[in-house]
Amino acid sequence: MSRQGRGAPTLRKAIPMTDFPLATEKLRLGYGSSIIIPELDLRVAGGRVTSIIGPNGCGKSTLLRALARLLPVGSGQIHLYGQALHALPSREVARRLAILPQGPTAPEGLSVEELVWFGRHPHQGRFPVRREEDREAVTWALDQTGMRIFAGRPLESLSGGQRQRAWIAMSLAQQTDILLLDEPTTYLDPSHQLEVLHLAQRLNREQGKTVVMVLHDLNQAVRYSDDLIAMKGGEVVAQGEAGTVLTPELLREVFDLKAHILADPDTGKPHVIPYALTR
Amino acid sequence: MIHTSRYTGRRALFIGVLLLGAALLLGILALGLGAVKTPTGDVVQVLLGRGDELTRQLVLELRAPRIVVALLTGAMFAASGAMMQGVIRNPLASPDIIGVGAGAGLAATLFLLAWPGAPPGGLPWAALAGAWAGFALVLLLSREWGGHTGNALHPVRLALVGVAVAAALGAAQQLVLVRAPDGLGAALSFLTGTVYGADAVRAARVLPWALVLLPAALLCARTLDVLNLGEDLATSLGTRVGAARLFCLAVAVALAGAAVTGAGILGFVGLLAPHLARLLVGARHARLLPVAMLLGAVLVLAADTLGRALLPPTEVPAGIFTTLVGAPYFLYLLRRTR
Numbered sequence: 001m002s003r004q005g006r007g008a009p010t011l012r013k014a015i016p017m018t019d020f021p022l023a024t025e026k027l028r029l030g031y032g033s034s035i036i037i038p039e040l041d042l043r044v045a046g047g048r049v050t051s052i053i054g055p056n057g058c059g060k061s062t063l064l065r066a067l068a069r070l071l072p073v074g075s076g077q078i079h080l081y082g083q084a085l086h087a088l089p090s091r092e093v094a095r096r097l098a099i100l101p102q103g104p105t106a107p108e109g110l111s112v113e114e115l116v117w118f119g120r121h122p123h124q125g126r127f128p129v130r131r132e133e134d135r136e137a138v139t140w141a142l143d144q145t146g147m148r149i150f151a152g153r154p155l156e157s158l159s160g161g162q163r164q165r166a167w168i169a170m171s172l173a174q175q176t177d178i179l180l181l182d183e184p185t186t187y188l189d190p191s192h193q194l195e196v197l198h199l200a201q202r203l204n205r206e207q208g209k210t211v212v213m214v215l216h217d218l219n220q221a222v223r224y225s226d227d228l229i230a231m232k233g234g235e236v237v238a239q240g241e242a243g244t245v246l247t248p249e250l251l252r253e254v255f256d257l258k259a260h261i262l263a264d265p266d267t268g269k270p271h272v273i274p275y276a277l278t279r
Numbered sequence: 280m281i282h283t284s285r286y287t288g289r290r291a292l293f294i295g296v297l298l299l300g301a302a303l304l305l306g307i308l309a310l311g312l313g314a315v316k317t318p319t320g321d322v323v324q325v326l327l328g329r330g331d332e333l334t335r336q337l338v339l340e341l342r343a344p345r346i347v348v349a350l351l352t353g354a355m356f357a358a359s360g361a362m363m364q365g366v367i368r369n370p371l372a373s374p375d376i377i378g379v380g381a382g383a384g385l386a387a388t389l390f391l392l393a394w395p396g397a398p399p400g401g402l403p404w405a406a407l408a409g410a411w412a413g414f415a416l417v418l419l420l421s422r423e424w425g426g427h428t429g430n431a432l433h434p435v436r437l438a439l440v441g442v443a444v445a446a447a448l449g450a451a452q453q454l455v456l457v458r459a460p461d462g463l464g465a466a467l468s469f470l471t472g473t474v475y476g477a478d479a480v481r482a483a484r485v486l487p488w489a490l491v492l493l494p495a496a497l498l499c500a501r502t503l504d505v506l507n508l509g510e511d512l513a514t515s516l517g518t519r520v521g522a523a524r525l526f527c528l529a530v531a532v533a534l535a536g537a538a539v540t541g542a543g544i545l546g547f548v549g550l551l552a553p554h555l556a557r558l559l560v561g562a563r564h565a566r567l568l569p570v571a572m573l574l575g576a577v578l579v580l581a582a583d584t585l586g587r588a589l590l591p592p593t594e595v596p597a598g599i600f601t602t603l604v605g606a607p608y609f610l611y612l613l614r615r616t617r
Contacts, residue, residue, distance in 0.1 A: 069514065070510075070511050070514055090518065093517065094515065094516055099515045100515075101512065106508060107561070109286045109561040114563065118504070118505065121501075121517060122516055122517035128501055
């Protein structure tokens with residue numbers, strides 16, 4: 001059964017909160033007087049790739065940003081491995097959770113390697129002494145993203161896909177268990193989109209990282225995620241294994257779409273072909 | 280590799296050494312200038328601890344304080360501007376644009392009028408308070424209240440409000456000076472932006488602030504780099520953005536406030552020097568800040584030296600030259616900023 005209604009699956013309620021990299025409890029989010037997410041109880045499974053999908057304005061980016069303490073919490077709690085996120089020192093959070101926000105910008109002339117070094121910031125003390133482990137982390141991050149050959153290049157001389165990989169490399173240099181990506185494929189051409197998604201999947205498979213992404217493309221979300229969270233109007237409509245969440249009913253309810261659903265020839269997961277609007 | 284970043288540490292070091300040399304050369308040149316010209320050879324002799332008593336006195340006691348004040352205030356305005364541009368992420372931010380300089384000037388004037396016998400060390404504190412007041416005023420007036428963009432500061436809006444507030448505060452200061460007793464008015468006229476008449480007292484007033492705040496600015500370099508990536512990324516990297524911004528701004532405002540008590544408002548030094556430094560060595564603050572400081576120091580000393588050499592015995596205030604160069608550049612930035 002994939003449709004668990006809003007909130008967390010009852011089955012997982014029994015598992016202690018400390019087992020979940022990220023969880024929310026009666027979370028309310030908004031800007032000023034406008035409430036975007038009224039009340040949310042969510043659990044993100046560890047060691048898996050989870051994608052949040054939903055129409056524009058459904059609160060998916062707001063949720064992701066709040067999970068990374070980029071937004072103040074209206075009320076309720078966010079837990080990082082069972083600990084209250086906002087009570088933890090920001091620097092400590094940055095050693096366990098990295099987020100790449102949408103449309104990051106860097107000052108002109110900054111080289112890829114200089115950018116990746118920023119990822120070591122939460123690990124360094126008051127004075128930026130470059131220890132061996134920092135050097136290794138930077139090299140590793142450059143290797144993982146295939147950016148080593150571009151290490152000396154200024155960011156603005158790179159293509160969109162390369163630049164996005166450089167930013168991901170910076171997040172990787174933080175060496176966190178949890179990686180959050182806010183629409184990492186936006187403005188990239190199809191091949192660069194796949195590069196980024198493959199990278200996210202590989203980091204999960206090889207490093208055991210918990211990856212949470214906001215994605216717009218439904219088929220990419222299904223194909224490259226283990227779990228899906230579907231949101232509408234600030235509420236979770238469905239959550240569960242990627243292969244089971246996307247149903248014709250869900251697409252109608254969340255996206256107002258009528259769609260054919262085929263089986264992906266490689267993964268057997270659903271492949272969505274929208275053909276009409278229900279509105 | 281074809282496109283290696285042109286901003287390297289070696290390049291920054293080279294430029295730094297070059298600027299240091301320029302400052303030294305200009306300093307020696309300026310030490311020889313005056314009603315009685317001292318040959319450069321004699322100045323060097325004095326600096327090496329030799330030379331006759333009269334020349335020593337002339338060079339070290341009468342002329343050196345002015346050079347020191349020029350170098351220090353230039354460096355302080357430049358560092359202040361570089362930090363403000365980094366924290367506010369606004370290319371137009373600088374001490375004279377965001378009300379800090381004018382606030383400090385007015386406060387210093389009022390302080391000396393109200394308490395003529397005050398110990399010389401008190402003036403920078405008054406200037407500091409005024410600097411904060413001016414800054415707060417500009418910030419308050421340029422905020423767009425309400426709506427989603429409650430905290431958004433549009434660069435051009437900030438500059439407009441800043442210029443208006445600076446003009447108003449400057450006028451208030453002029454008014455106070457006009458009404459002031461003759462002696463005091465003359466003593467305060469330097470606040471409009473000159474190192475003319477800078478003596479050992481003025482040098483001693485600025486020096487401790489420079490010795491504390493300039494290194495403090497350099498210590499902020501990495502924090503400024505992280506803040507420069509924007510609020511989201513800075514938070515993501517574990518920086519407490521609010522506290523970090525406040526600390527850096529406090530250092531920047533204090534730098535400008537203290538500098539005003541040395542040389543008044545030297546127009547646009549805090550805008551020009553950091554921009555020039557960024558062009559030369561890039562945006563990393565560990566390189567940008569020292570190079571901007573050196574540039575500011577050289578800029579003010581050059582302006583002052585030029586002002587003295589141009590139409591002797593008339594002395595053209597250094598602030599006039601820096602403004603003559605800075606204002607067109609400010610207009611250019613204003614046009615380019617959306």
